[in-house]
Amino acid sequence: MSTKGKVKGIIANLVIVKADGPVSQNEICFIQLGGTGLMAEVIKVIGEDAYVQVFESTRNLKIDDEVSFTGHMLEVTLGPGILSKNYDGLQNDLDKMKGVFLKRGEYTSALDDDKEWDFKPLAKPGDKVTAGDWLGEVDENGMPHKIMVPFAYTGSYQVKSVAGEGKYKIKNTVAVLIDTDNKDVEVSMVQKWPVKVPIRAFKEKPRPYKLLETGVRTIDTLNPIVEGGTGFIPGPFGCGKTVLQHAISKQAEADIVIVAACGERANEVVEIFTEFPELEDVRTGKKLMERTTIIANTSNMPVAAREASVYTAMTLGEYYRSMGLKVLMLADSTSRWAQALREMSNRLEELPGPDAFPMDLPAIISNFYSRAGYVILNNGETGSITFIGTVSPAGGNLKEPVTESTKKAARCFYALAQPRADSKRYPAVDPIDSYSKYLEYPEFSEYIEKTISDKWIDQVNKAKTILQRGKETYEQINILGDDGVPVDYHVTFWKSEVIDFIILQQDAFDKIDQSTPVERQEYMLESLLDLCNTDFKFESFTEVDNYFKRIINQYKQMNYSEFKSEKFNNFEKELQSIIEERRVA
Amino acid sequence: METRAFQKIYTKLTQITKATCSLNATGVGYDELAMVNGRLAQVVKIIGNTVTLQVFGGTEGIPTNAEVTFLGKAPTLKVSDDLAGRFFNAYGEPIDGGPAVEGEEREIGGPSVNPVRRKQPSELIATGIAGIDLNNTLVSGQKIPFFADPDQPFNQVMAMVALRAKTDKIILGGMGLTNDDYLFYKNVFDNAGALDRIISFVNTTENPPVERLLVPDMALTAAEYFAVDKNQSVLVLLTDMTLYADALSIVSNRMDQIPSKDSMPGSLYSDLAKIYEKAVQFPAGGSITIIAVTTLSGGDITHAIPDNTGYITEGQLFLRRDTDIGKVIVDPFRSLSRLKQLVIGKKTREDHPQVMNAAVRLFADAANAKTKLENGFDLTDYDERSLNFAKDYSNKLLAIDVNIDIDEMLNTGWNLFNKHFKPEEVGIKKELADKYWPKE
16 A cells, blocks of 8 residues: 655645655655646655655645655666657656647656567576676667666576567566576566666776767867766856767767756757757767767756756666666756755755755765766676766856866866857867866876877877966966067967867867867877977067968868868978978978 | 635735735645735745735735635736737736737746757848847847846847847837836837737836736747747747846745845746746747846846856847947847857858858957057057958947848948958958959
C-alpha cells in the first residue's frame, strides 16, 4: 500500500503535503488536480508534512487535493532509442507531445516500445556477471549499444540464457540470469535508474590523460581538455558562450554528445534542433543528430524541472559511458541550475549563503562535476564522460558564488573576456586567465609525447609566455606612447598579436577554419614559434604595424585554406618571402 | 468584474501588510483572483486555512472587516478581434471610454510553447533605422530590449519602430508610463492612422505599482490570440521592464522573501524569462516579437535587472548621444542582435554582412584615433580620415532620424568607404568590392 497524502499549503511551486505513511527524501509523488497528476519531488520532511517541489505550475491547486507517493526517486528510463531524442528535463519525449503548447501534467514515454532492434548476444550461459556487465548489443544509429545487467542488481549472477541474434523490442526478455538464491531473473533491454545517484558500475576511475580533440585551437593548443575531463566556460552575456559550446559539441572527438539546455533561450535550442539534423558528422558520415541527445529545459519551462534536467543528462551520459563509449556532455548554463536551487531554498526559508544561494551550493556543484570522468569498466574496457558547463556570472563578475564554486570543481577554466568579445576576437577565451590543469599531469605529458610530439608541451608554454609578454608590452606602449618605447617593444607586441590572430581567433562560421585537427594545430604552432624566434629589422615603429598586418593576413588566408592544399602552400610561400624581406640573418 | 450568485463573502482579515492581506478561507485555488472591498487581489500563498492575497491596488484603507469574495479563476482576458484599436488598464478593462470587449475568456500567463514545435526565426523586420536594420537587424520571433538611460528618447524610437515595422498587430504594454508618455503614444498612434492595428495595456505612474505585474501577461495573452488563432505577426512593446522588476521586488519583499543581488527576488531570471520567452515563431506562420525597454541607472548594465535581461534576450540595443554630430545614435559597439545572422546576406543583399563589419571596424579605428587625440599624440593621415568617416557614418547611418531601406543603407556604406578610404583599407572580400565599390 503506497503512501497517500493531502495538500496542506501552497507557495508557488512549493507544496506542503500531509502524508499518511512513510515518505522518503527525493521521493516522487503526483498531485491530483482535476484529473491530471502533477509530478513533484519531496525536498524536505517535517513530521507528517512533506515539502514537495512541483515540476509544473500549481495554478488552481487547492487545499486537500489528493497526493499519491510513488515510492521511488526521480528516475530515467535507459535503453536503446535515447540517441537523437529531444527530451525535457524529466526525460519526456518532446516530439511525442501533442499541440504547440506544453500541457500541464502531460508526460510521454522516453523510449519507443514498438521499435525493433537487431540484437547480438555478447555473454554466454554460465558467465558470472554483476551490474553493468554486457549481455548483448544492439545497433543504435551505428553505435554499439550494450544491453547490460541492470545497474540496480546487487551481488553476482550467473547467466542462464541469452537470446540469439534477432529482432527484439525493448521490453522483450533478452537474457535470463540466476541469482544467488537460484531464482531466475529476466532481463529486458530497458531499465530505470534514479538520476541523483551516480552509476558506479565500473572497476576504477583513474586520472584522465587522453587528449580530447575539439578542433577549437584556443582549447586544444593552449588549454587542452581530456577524455573524462571537466571544464567550464564563464562569461558575461554576448561573449559567445553558446557559440563556443556549439562548436565543441559539433567537432569534439566523442562518440555520444549530450546537450543539456538548462534554463537558456528557447531559440538557441531551436538552432540545435534545426542544425544538428543537417550537420554531417565527418567521422561517421552520418548526421550529427544521430549520436546526440538533447535535454531541453528552456528558461520558461518549470524551474524545478530545470534542476532535474542536468541530473537527467548526466545519468544518460553515465549509461553510455558504461558501454565503453566516449561521452561529451555540455550544460548551458549551470548558473540557471544554481538559480533553480536558490529559488527552492528561498521558498523553504533556509538561511541563505552568499547572494542568497543555498549554503551547500559548492558541495552540490563539485558533487555533480565529480560524476564526469574516465573509467575502466569491469571487463577492462574504458569509457568517459567529458563535461563542460557554462556559467553565466551575474554582472560578468567572476567573484560570485557559482563561478567560485565551479572553479573549485572543474579542472579547465575557459574565461571569456568582455574586451576580447568587444573587439570581435572570437572565441573570446582569455589566453592568460584561462588554464587547464591537465597540462600539469605527468600522464598527460606522456600521452602527448607519444601521440603528438615530445616538444609539444614545451612549445605550448612558449606560446603562452609570448602572449603574456605581448600583453605586458602593450600596457607599456599605452603608457609611454608609440615613440616612447624602443622599436623592439612593438615587435614583441606584434609577435603576440600574430599568435592571437592565428591560433586564438577562429571563425566558427567558416567551413574550414571552424575546426582544426591537432596535426594542423601542431604545424601552425611550430611555424608561428619559428616566426617569433626570428629577428626582424625595422627603422621605426610605423613600419612594424603594417609589416605584421601583412604577415597576419597571409597566415589568415592559410587558416581559411584546406591544409597543405596548393592554395595553402602558395600562401605559405608568399609568407616566407614576406618574412625574408626583413629577416636579420 | 461581475459577481456570481451565492458567493461566499468573507469579512475577517487576519493580517494586513502594505501589499498583501490574509484571511481564513477554504476551497480556494492557487493563483485565484479575489475582490477585497472592490479591489482586485490574487492568491499568492495558502497554508492550511490561511490564504494570503496580493492586493494589486495596494492595501491603503483596507479594514480588517473588508468584504472578500473569491472569483474562482486566475486573471483572464477576453480575446477577440475587437481588441484592436483599444486601450485597456492592467486588468484588461477599457480606459478609452469604449464598451467592454466581448470574446473568449482566456487565462493570462498561459503555458510555454514546446521547444520542438518552434520554428527558427527567419523573417526580417525592417524599421528604416540603419543603426538597427544595418547593424542589428531584427527578426520576427526575436526578443530584444533597449538598454537606455531614463533621459534618452527610447519611447520615441519604440513608437517609430512600431509604426514602420510591417507587422499585423502592435501591442503596447506600458508599465509605469508617465501620463505624458502615455498621451505621446496615444497621439502618435492616432496621427499615424494606425490605431486599428494597435492594442494598448497601460499602467501609468498614477496607478498602483503592483498592478504592473499583470501588464506583460495581458499584452502577451492578446498577442498569442492574434499570433496563434489568426496566424498574424505581432509586435509587442514592453516599456519599462525595470519598473516591472521593481514591482516584483516590492511583492517579494512583502512576502518576507530573502532578496538576492540588488534587492531583487531570487526568481528574477525565471520571472523575466517567462515573459520574454513568449517571443516565438509559430510553425503556422504567426509570430510574436518583443521589443522592450530596460532603463538603466547611470548606464550600469551589471545591475541585476539589465544583467538578467541580457542573458534572456537575443541581444540589446543601446542609444547614445554622439557629441560630434549632436544627434542620438544606435551605438554600434554595445548593441547586438543575436538573430541577425539568420537574415543578413540571406534575406538582404549579399554584401550586407561585410559592409556592416567593415563600417563598424572603421568606426572603431576612429574611436582609437580619438583616444590618441585626447591623449595628445599625433594623428596619422589614416587617423584623420577615419575620424571624418566616423562623422559621416554617424550622421548618415547611425542617427535615429535616418529612414531608408536596407539597399540604400548598403549603398550609403559603399559611398562612405569610397569617400574616405582605399579598397585595401576597407578590407572587404575582393569579389564584393569589385561589384559594389562605386565607379568613378
